Amino acid sequence: MRGATHARWAAAAAAVALAATACGGGGSNGGGGGGSGVVSSSWGDPQNPLEPANTNEVQGGKVLDMIFRGLKRYDAKTGAAQDMLAQKIDTSDSQNFTITVKSGWKFSNGEAVTAQSFVDAWNYGASLKNNQKNAYFFGYIDGYDKVHPDTGTQSADKLSGLKVTGTDTFTVKLNQKFSTFPDTLGYVAYAPLPKAFFDDHAAWLKKPVGNGPYSVDSYTKGSLMSLRKWDGYPGTDKAQNDGVDLKVYTDNNTAYTDLIAGNLDLVDDVPASQLKNVKSDLGGRYINTPAGIIQTLAFPFYDKNWDKSGSEKVRKGLSMAIDRDQITNTIFQKTRTPATDWTSPVLGKAGGFQDGLCGGSCTYNPTEAKKLIQEGGGLPGGQLKISYNADTGSHKEWVDAVCHSVNNAMGDDKACVGNPIGTFADFRNQITQHKMSGPFRAGWQMDYPLIQNFLQPLYYTNASSNDGKWSNKDFDKLVDRANAETDRAKAVSLFQQAEGVVRDNMAAIPLWYQNGSAGYSDRVSNVALNQFSVPVYNEIKVS
């Protein structure tokens, strides 16, 4: 039995080794519902490292919104940009700005917030070598092309347009007139950064330090971030609760189940499959409010079939063939509103939202639709293929519904089909390489509540998110004029004229405005979503 004894020994040793590795892990505290006044909320794992100029998605933005305050802040109800750290922002020509920072503000580690904190942060964000994904936000500032050239290496480390003129003052020189520039400063990319950020970057990323109403208590990447009320916060929007525990969920269905079971206080993304039950489950504790998000169908204008004379008739016809009311009611359970312009209702009338601007072109009319498409030369290639990414966001359902609607209007079962693409990365990949042969899903979440943000990045010639490569001289001219206009109301009206050009050419088919949806437990109250569909955490009260 010698052999057997040996084998037994080997097996036992291996088993011990396996068991030992199992005991090695764990040990973090976390878990549970936190303290008495602490709100627990669902969260998704942020895609990028948590830095203000590097965060371009909602999950990371949520945290930054709690731990940072910038020069401006958007009112959660009206969306208007209000002074936060800015004492005043002066300009006489819409191109040179003098910014005065309020004194007495501090970061939660005790450092003072000065003009230098902003200038350092902006220079860091713009610099090519720091790989910041929101670097283009600084593109309007003079000297950006040196700090962040399109190709090659940077020839300067600092933006020449930024100058610190005193402890609390600095000047900004833009490379073009941009009248609404101060209103963009509420965006998180413009947040100030403490010296600690530059001194020990790795440590800062492990536990970010900001100047907002909350400070980071502990951060276990990928599972839990505990934020606690910062008692030294000098602002007026102090936290109404003791803190927020952001818990990463693998699936928003699980988060919803946890909410129903009383394990979680707040879910800011009610899964589509639960929308039918949400009223009976939560009663009045369900929020469904408009957010600054619009879904459109974009066209590949680099493809000749889509950019010939008469094809605007085809695009208008397609728009008329889509039964928006039915799709938003049945598939989205009224969490989307049929779009009638290319902006968002959160802007308000004064901000440039124009209900019904699209007119007849966005009204369901199958007979007229068929007529227009035929007048325009029919569907390019005989069939419409709508591309979308199939991995997230349940896009398949609505794309199929849109196609169904188009097929009905055309009286042809094969007029329109969905073209699923496996992953979001691959979808974006094909878009940026101009490989689209037909319309594709396009979603736009605003960066700041300005009509400019709904038009310029999407439709201006060669703009950053002009994925369809649409180009129109009249549109570009109107946008330039609007940006140069110092009077806000006139600027907005010029942007609306530009939007009219988009309409006349049907540069993209507006589908619907997206709502933010959230549900909360009876332990918390005063819950609201802002225009970015992010909960206003500091206002939440715990009973």
Added chain:
Amino acid sequence: MGRYVIRRLLQMIPVFIGATLLIFLMVNVMGDPIAGLCGERQCDPATATQLRKEFGLDQPVWQQYLTYMGNVFTGDFGTAFNGQPVTELMGSAFPVTIRLTIVAILFEIVIGITLGVITGLRRGRPVDSGVLLLTLVVISVPTFVTGLLLQLLLGVEWGWIKPSVSPDAAFGELIVPGLVLASVSLAYVTRLTRTSIAENRRSDYVRTAVAKGLPRRRVITKHLLRNSLIPVVTFIGTDIGALMGGAIVTERIFNIHGVGYQLYQGILRQNTQTVVGFVTVLVIVFLVANLLVDLLYAVLDPRIRYA
């Protein structure tokens, strides 16, 4: 014996290289991962180039692979897109999944083999038919149905457990998810043991043991069970790897931040480093589990020996 183990360990090398290369190529075929990093908008070209350089994506695939493998041997599995080293992700994910797997395997061994022995000894009786029917139901119902149902009943309706597992994922919290994960395999273990026991019950050595007047318990545990376990051990051994890599459905339902979740995120974000790193470790787990099974054979049946 020692030579056998060494030979088996050497065999791992080509399997290891082949598997990583395949995964590497598959992830790369999906296109440029940087495109998905900037959300709905296009990354500005300069930043995209810079990021590509940082992650080594500007090199030809074969060179990326060589660099990657070189780094792996020094214990560097690269960096995920969120700036976290992949080893750190593994450090948080694997212990959780290993705990979950241990719970699942324990269920398989304890419940599966016990039920198998009972039914095997009472073939054709009501207990046997009942368990057979039950296992048939368990096998035919998909895991996500069982998982969601248990979560709803135990977690929401009756409030016996928390519907989701905390980041700690202690053993106690993993009992229900472990049972869900084990359910299908458990049914197979029951059926395998049952058949094997029923077959060996009629064999000569059992008859001899009974004729010698040995106590029934000793006949069953020492003679009958020991010989009947070989196919079961084979199954459970290969199941270790399958459970660790395939726990994704269970992990999603119960909010367990384990290997399945990390792999899923890695694939969605097309993060080569994460996906290849995790799969590499899973391949090693598979190989080691298979080796263990082979070694256990010799313990169970001394006639099976490796020179």
